[in-house]
Amino acid sequence: MSNKLPGALFVIGLGPGDAALVTPEVTAALARCTDVFGYFPYVARVPERPGLMRHASDNREEIARAQAALACAAAGGQVAVVSGGDPGVFAMASAVFEAIEHGPAAWQALDIQVLPGISAMLAAAARVGAPLGHDFAVVSLSDNLKPWELVLHRLRAAASAGFALALYNPISRARPWQLGAALTALRDILPLETPVIFASAVTRPDERIEILTLAEAAAEPDRADMRTMVLIGTAETRRIARGDGLSDWVYAPRSAGPRSTGPRSAGARPA
Amino acid sequence: MSNKLPGALFVIGLGPGDAALVTPEVTAALARCTDVFGYFPYVARVPERPGLMRHASDNREEIARAQAALACAAAGGQVAVVSGGDPGVFAMASAVFEAIEHGPAAWQALDIQVLPGISAMLAAAARVGAPLGHDFAVVSLSDNLKPWELVLHRLRAAASAGFALALYNPISRARPWQLGAALTALRDILPLETPVIFASAVTRPDERIEILTLAEAAAEPDRADMRTMVLIGTAETRRIARGDGLSDWVYAPRSAGPRSTGPRSAGARPA
Numbered sequence: 001m002s003n004k005l006p007g008a009l010f011v012i013g014l015g016p017g018d019a020a021l022v023t024p025e026v027t028a029a030l031a032r033c034t035d036v037f038g039y040f041p042y043v044a045r046v047p048e049r050p051g052l053m054r055h056a057s058d059n060r061e062e063i064a065r066a067q068a069a070l071a072c073a074a075a076g077g078q079v080a081v082v083s084g085g086d087p088g089v090f091a092m093a094s095a096v097f098e099a100i101e102h103g104p105a106a107w108q109a110l111d112i113q114v115l116p117g118i119s120a121m122l123a124a125a126a127r128v129g130a131p132l133g134h135d136f137a138v139v140s141l142s143d144n145l146k147p148w149e150l151v152l153h154r155l156r157a158a159a160s161a162g163f164a165l166a167l168y169n170p171i172s173r174a175r176p177w178q179l180g181a182a183l184t185a186l187r188d189i190l191p192l193e194t195p196v197i198f199a200s201a202v203t204r205p206d207e208r209i210e211i212l213t214l215a216e217a218a219a220e221p222d223r224a225d226m227r228t229m230v231l232i233g234t235a236e237t238r239r240i241a242r243g244d245g246l247s248d249w250v251y252a253p254r255s256a257g258p259r260s261t262g263p264r265s266a267g268a269r270p271a
Numbered sequence: 272m273s274n275k276l277p278g279a280l281f282v283i284g285l286g287p288g289d290a291a292l293v294t295p296e297v298t299a300a301l302a303r304c305t306d307v308f309g310y311f312p313y314v315a316r317v318p319e320r321p322g323l324m325r326h327a328s329d330n331r332e333e334i335a336r337a338q339a340a341l342a343c344a345a346a347g348g349q350v351a352v353v354s355g356g357d358p359g360v361f362a363m364a365s366a367v368f369e370a371i372e373h374g375p376a377a378w379q380a381l382d383i384q385v386l387p388g389i390s391a392m393l394a395a396a397a398r399v400g401a402p403l404g405h406d407f408a409v410v411s412l413s414d415n416l417k418p419w420e421l422v423l424h425r426l427r428a429a430a431s432a433g434f435a436l437a438l439y440n441p442i443s444r445a446r447p448w449q450l451g452a453a454l455t456a457l458r459d460i461l462p463l464e465t466p467v468i469f470a471s472a473v474t475r476p477d478e479r480i481e482i483l484t485l486a487e488a489a490a491e492p493d494r495a496d497m498r499t500m501v502l503i504g505t506a507e508t509r510r511i512a513r514g515d516g517l518s519d520w521v522y523a524p525r526s527a528g529p530r531s532t533g534p535r536s537a538g539a540r541p542a
Contacts, residue, residue, distance in 0.1 A: 020299070023389065025291035062525070088396045094404030097522035101511045109514040114397035116389050118294065125359045126385035133365030135425055137408040137434060145526035154406055154432045161428035162421070163408060240372045243380040251368035254333070255416035 007073035013086040013117020018203035037069040038082035066099035086119040121166035124199035124229040129249035136164040159189045167230040183218035197231040278344035284357040284388020289474035308340040309353035337370035357390040392437040395470035395500040400520035407435040430460045438501040454489035468502040
């Protein structure tokens with residue numbers, strides 16, 4: 001780490017995986033950094049070069065990682081904290097600001113920039129069409145940091161109100177049943193043929209994308225894994241044949257009418 | 272337009288404005304296109320060059336624009352349809368697939384790719400910290416294509432369930448009262464001090480970002496305009512002083528507990 005002051009901290013989104021989806025802003029910031037902190041597979045995506053120290057850690061170490069990065073920047077480092085996708089969506093940005101709020105005053109004085117990245121949900125959506133093209137909600141299925149009943153409550157509230165859904169952290173070895181439970185709960189609210197997309201390793205060599213119905217997905221949630229983004233449509237979501245004859249496009253129509261699950265009185269105006 | 276077959280259609284996200292946020296994938300696609308279609312200010316962001324025909328149109332012409340682009344691709348053109356931000360978030364991707372579903376069969380056989388962009392909401396969020404760092408919902412306030420009561424219903428449902436909110440299309444000359452009505456409705460659900468961000472022209476030379484309370488925002492919705500992204504926190508959103516002493520950071524904590532507006536029974540497990 002450099003000993004020149006003042007240090008700086010970049011909270012960086014690397015996008016879903018393909019180098020062609022890394023923004024020039026991020027590439028430029030990484031080129032001037034002295035230290036990069038992050039979860040092993042994300043740090044591995046930052047090219048090695050002389051003068052760059054790589055600090056990789058496990059994925060349950062967010063606050064400790066944020067603290068180490070802030071301490072490094074406070075000591076004069078030009079520091080990057082890297083996340084896959086966008087750093088502000090279930091990723092390191094919240095952990096960094098949480099560490100700042102509860103850390104030494106010197107950390108609050110640091111030059112900090114959050115550099116957005118192509119989010120996993122929008123990269124996945126692009127692969128199948130425009131399933132998030134109208135109102136949608138984004139939910140983490142992890143119950144490590146919130147009660148499971150709250151996760152279910154939010155899923156039910158959003159689906160009942162006609163939001164499409166993007167689910168992060170759908171499944172892991174430590175949380176094997178949550179995705180199945182979520183899809184089963186949604187089966188009571190949405191039509192059984194509602195499109196559900198399991199998009200794994202999007203834009204990476206082992207990308208795998210499946211378009212299922214809600215009934216199919218609820219019956220086989222194990223088709224998803226830790227690297228899967230789950231997108232769920234609404235009663236209005238459309239599924240049409242693709243030119244290749246092999247797959248489909250899925251999109252949200254631009255209009256939502258009284259057919260949706262919302263109230264049926266149209267045209268009301270506020271007082 | 273080229274007469275060589277087969278044509279192709281790229282549905283492209285140009286990001287929020289800064290050229291450093293355009294992905295290399297998008298830059299490469301634009302370099303091989305013969306025709307670019309879009310709303311005037313977005314088409315203006317695509318560099319002119321010999322061999323590229325620019326087709327700019329008004330912002331209420333989405334379906335006609337999509338049809339013109341598809342016809343151009345069907346005739347052998349290498350065609351880009353450009354949106355600001357991400358093309359799959361209240362932008363051209365839905366319009367393109369809607370036009371395909373209801374158009375001639377030849378359009379369904381076209382080679383189509385959706386290329387994601389940095390969305391306006393995530394660029395705005397990055398500027399102020401991590402206000403969308405936990406569960407959030409994305410809502411268009413436009414009642415051109417859905418009843419206003421449905422917009423309100425979705426806002427209330429999402430805020431009541433503890434989602435942060437990202438609001439697109441908050442205000443325009445034709446829709447002057449909707450943002451004020453939305454914020455007034457949310458004042459009945461969220462604490463008056465809930466952070467509200469008005470982020471205008473994000474990453475552009477005239478960028479203007481204000482962090483308000485919900486009470487302040489509801490009292491002065493006219494501080495927003497057509498180019499404003501509105502982000503609304505939750506009862507748990509944190510606001511902390513920034514190092515420059517002039518502004519604040521806003522972030523969503525990673526944990527959500529029984530303090531949230533969801534149900535209070537923690538730890539329940541599915542049968």
